[in-house]
Amino acid sequence: MSADDAPARLGDDRAQRSVVRRRAAFAVLTLVVLAGTVWYGVSELQRARAEQSAPSQVDVADGILDAPHVLFRSTAPGDLYGHAAAVALDDLSGPREVTSVVCDRVSSDGTTTVCLRTDRGVVTTYEAEVLDAAWRTTATWPLPGIPSRARLSPDGLVATTAFVTGHSYSQTGFSTETTVHRVDGTDVSGNLEDFTLLADGERVAPVDRNVWGVTFVDARHFYATVQSRSLGHTWLVRGDLEERTLVTVLDGVECPSLSPDGTRLAFKHDAAPAGSATAHWTPAVLDLASLEVTVLDAEERNVDDQITWLDDATLLYGLARDDEPETTDVWSLPADGTAPPEVAIPQAWSPSVVR
Template structure:
């Protein structure tokens, strides 16, 4: 006697489900094994010893393979040359040569995030937890460490992002708390929008810094001058994001929102602000979207990271003249988060 039609359909569905689950399991296992093999494969980068002993640029390596994510260095006078690779893995890095700040992700059953301060031997001297995904860090000449993490949202282009930015001493002691708790002064008036976010700190001295403050409810994004002693954020200009102070202290490089009117998604273009005249030069020879905190190579050249469109996970550090006179060029291939150490 043949099985009823309903029973046959159920049996066929059960067999199909088993086949689909088996195929899915095979695919997932294959992809995991492939990814592990790629991570274990030797990275195709030229290495050299002694680079860290002289002036150099420190960065996060993004060449595929076993060195992916490792902090590396190239000589300041040979940016595309061989690199010295350290044992440290970071998402973001900044350094003065003697002290290095590393923001990184610790993956596990529960993923956590951490800031570490490292000495010249790459040993941890201080650490503290971050509340979310690492985004920005800057080390001051006086040993202060600024960190920004996404508490929610993964991009400054998202409408619902929230950040936490703090300043610590290099020994790990917290001296600022969340910069959102500082007094915000706009056009001489104290305001306290509940949705304000602060990010992109760049230090001028042991108490003064520049940063970005945004309130989405007010539709405003400001450049602010911060004072760690007075715990104030005083607005200077609208529309300045992720400022970076030049070595001579006279200009700020930043990302300028150059989107077309009526466009929802930001398009960030490098720009330079003269702090004496408050004149802005937009460097539109760079036509791509630069979502990074720009670094000064020297007083005439900017560095920033850009992802490769055809190689997920791989980025390059590009160089652009601070006057926008010529087109950008690749400075350090397969790199991210550059930090200039002049020695």
């Protein structure tokens, strides 16, 4: 090496050592960040487990399930979170009887209970479970995605809706699968999207059809929602399990729920301004004889739920708390809209009335 090459070689060595130092510093920083991330993840997991195992601060009692009651999913923080529970029909804010069964959605007639569940593990799965009056499993079947809606008919039929993709009815591009089974697990309908859709007597075959929100009339007939974004419709339909048809009744009706006297449907009405990117659902009631709609604007919040009838005069639905999104309450609202909503069952979701 000549004298003229020495400075250049020295500069190269210094540059290489600088690169090595920077790489070493980056490696150390990466390890520190990784260690911090692992520590935070472990800490959060431990905190979450501690919260889940802490006693839920609710009053409990026995014997409630043996009398008229409202069954629901408990959202009281702690060890009872997610469990199916019940309060007395004449004391909705009173003590609750809690079962060992964990559900995302629940529906019951007192003799049979349907529970939709998310089973989290290495691979998360979803299922529908049918239980008898002693809370023993009598049937199960898989769901294709996140549980959304469940309805049990007095005739032994079970309607379930699950999201195949997407996480909310307010999102574009979501896909649902709605089916009807017997309580023994036998598939009655297949995917309701495959039924013949008739609008004004004409067959309609939208490629982006979605069906959800079944409410039963009898062992053959039901109401539900059918939406086609490409056609710009969200129809109330009357379904026929024998004819395998869905006949449109009215546009703009989502998640219908038949009143105990069979004369009205409660549903969620999109009250958002025209052209709005997101929906704002307000409870409404449809008179089936006149097709007259009464929007219950005494409720100003966004009610994204399938409403339940407490009786012929009162509606029930779930709402998340603003400051505790994991905690929901079941609210009541007069079906004629003459009074504001009130909390009916605190720390609850998915109510089902059992008389």
